Amino acid sequence: MKINYDDYVDLIKVKDNEAFKIxxxxxxxxxxxxxxxxxxxxxxxxxxxxxxxxxxIEKIHQYRKGRNFYAxxxxxxxxxxxxxxxxxxxxxxxxxxxxxxIHSHLSTKEKTYDVLDLVKPLDEIEKQIVLLRAVDDxxxxxxxxxxxxxxxxxxxxxNKGIKTLKEYLETEVEK
Amino acid sequence: MKKSDIKNKLIQAVENDIPDIFNRxxxxxxxxxxxxxxxxxxxxxxxxxxTLTSLVLFFSSLFIYNLIxxxxxxxxxxxxxxxxxxxxxxxxxxxxxxxxxxxxLSYTQLAQTTQLNNDSNDLDISDYIDSINPYIKLFExxxxxxNLISYVQxxxxxxxxxxxxxxxxxxxxxxxxxxxxxxxxxxxxxxxIIKSQDKSYYFNQTTDAITVNYDEKSFIVISISEIESAQxxxxxxxxxxxxxxxxxxxxxxxxxxxxxxxxxNQNNLIMRLYGMRNxxxxxxxLEIEYEINDKQNQTNGRIKVNLQFNQNEGKxxxxxxLPNNKKVDVPRPNMGPDHNPATTRPGRVPR
Numbered sequence: 001m002k003i004n005y006d007d008y009v010d011l012i013k014v015k016d017n018e019a020f021k022i023x024x025x026x027x028x029x030x031x032x033x034x035x036x037x038x039x040x041x042x043x044x045x046x047x048x049x050x051x052x053x054x055x056x057i058e059k060i061h062q063y064r065k066g067r068n069f070y071a072x073x074x075x076x077x078x079x080x081x082x083x084x085x086x087x088x089x090x091x092x093x094x095x096x097x098x099x100x101x102i103h104s105h106l107s108t109k110e111k112t113y114d115v116l117d118l119v120k121p122l123d124e125i126e127k128q129i130v131l132l133r134a135v136d137d138x139x140x141x142x143x144x145x146x147x148x149x150x151x152x153x154x155x156x157x158x159n160k161g162i163k164t165l166k167e168y169l170e171t172e173v174e175k
Numbered sequence: 176m177k178k179s180d181i182k183n184k185l186i187q188a189v190e191n192d193i194p195d196i197f198n199r200x201x202x203x204x205x206x207x208x209x210x211x212x213x214x215x216x217x218x219x220x221x222x223x224x225x226t227l228t229s230l231v232l233f234f235s236s237l238f239i240y241n242l243i244x245x246x247x248x249x250x251x252x253x254x255x256x257x258x259x260x261x262x263x264x265x266x267x268x269x270x271x272x273x274x275x276x277x278x279x280l281s282y283t284q285l286a287q288t289t290q291l292n293n294d295s296n297d298l299d300i301s302d303y304i305d306s307i308n309p310y311i312k313l314f315e316x317x318x319x320x321x322n323l324i325s326y327v328q329x330x331x332x333x334x335x336x337x338x339x340x341x342x343x344x345x346x347x348x349x350x351x352x353x354x355x356x357x358x359x360x361x362x363x364x365x366x367x368i369i370k371s372q373d374k375s376y377y378f379n380q381t382t383d384a385i386t387v388n389y390d391e392k393s394f395i396v397i398s399i400s401e402i403e404s405a406q407x408x409x410x411x412x413x414x415x416x417x418x419x420x421x422x423x424x425x426x427x428x429x430x431x432x433x434x435x436x437x438x439x440n441q442n443n444l445i446m447r448l449y450g451m452r453n454x455x456x457x458x459x460x461l462e463i464e465y466e467i468n469d470k471q472n473q474t475n476g477r478i479k480v481n482l483q484f485n486q487n488e489g490k491x492x493x494x495x496x497l498p499n500n501k502k503v504d505v506p507r508p509n510m511g512p513d514h515n516p517a518t519t520r521p522g523r524v525p526r
Contacts, residue, residue: 115188152394
């Protein structure tokens, strides 16, 4: 059962660890889903999840009750992951030697998450939409805010994504 | 593989994969940013905006109040259950999609028709037939005696969906017209698919609105507003993610008949169509009262729409009789998923 996040916001402001644990347990699937649809490394994902929750606590006064806390948190997660991605891309452009190191380290040698194998045929946006909806039952109108697309487009991409996964899982994984 | 199997696989994988980083965060050591106090500065333009907004809200409320309490023409609201509301909204959206190319419902078409009438004092209804035509089939689909319309919920016979609503009515030529709406329920949301002819349209229903998708970038968002004697549905049509048309349909039950008032408001033109169905022993008839006006000119009157069998094409056409008795023949689109025009026989009485 979903909780009312606003009930815990004031407790976070006074650094109540129990309230934070409840918020964490109820939101970790969505935060994880958003981050792994942008970055693939396990180590980086863990760091970014940590950064997301720290930022949420640091900026808790910026959240206004009555708005959508979960969508706000997922937006922080998405921006944190995108900031990392952009920084990583700049490093590649800036230093060709480092580029080869980072690329091989992150994309070939390290084992990624199993869930990423399942959603392999989807692009980044489709992964975000499908994972948020299927794994955490996030409302479509909240997903539309997070991915910055109209509701109709989100619905369309979700159904298209599920159809793609159906075909992919039936042919590839079930073999 | 069912949709629920895919979901379960993803949930299982995420639950196995998700790292636990809770113990890596020490909330005591985090510096929570102190909120900046906002200074309220006197701003005349803001004050003016607030005053104007309050006035607009006041007059809008007054207008809505008058609209509700001055309408005593008809009886109780026709759609009573959530099943009927979901069925009506998806069927009407599918009918609009089927009826015409989505582009036909854009601002452009009416803007062009307006150009034809710049020199005259009164608008000529003949110039608006193309604009009215897409809505005739919609009227044929949704208007009928209420004992000839049914919404039945049952278990789905389509893999991946839990529920089915079957919408049944009969066409003007007394053949059965069936739409099937398959859906799943998630919390307060419904998502599903409406099957219409060889096409399927996905939809999602939240507590606020229903979105029915034509394709990735074109869709209709329908919201409901209840008024005392009718139910009003507002349709916003998006094409390429841009809103191109805002229409509304109010449905009213008069005695046993479901009637509808359609308002199309585009550019400087307002077109109001009040549709009724006259039940006859052989072929039913539609009667449409229209009122079209732009800023300077207007026209109103009544059109009758009858079916006429075209021997060459082997199917029915709509024949519209205008107020000056001029007759206009327009092809009738195919009717719905379970209606085969090739087997249509005039005068068939519904079971």
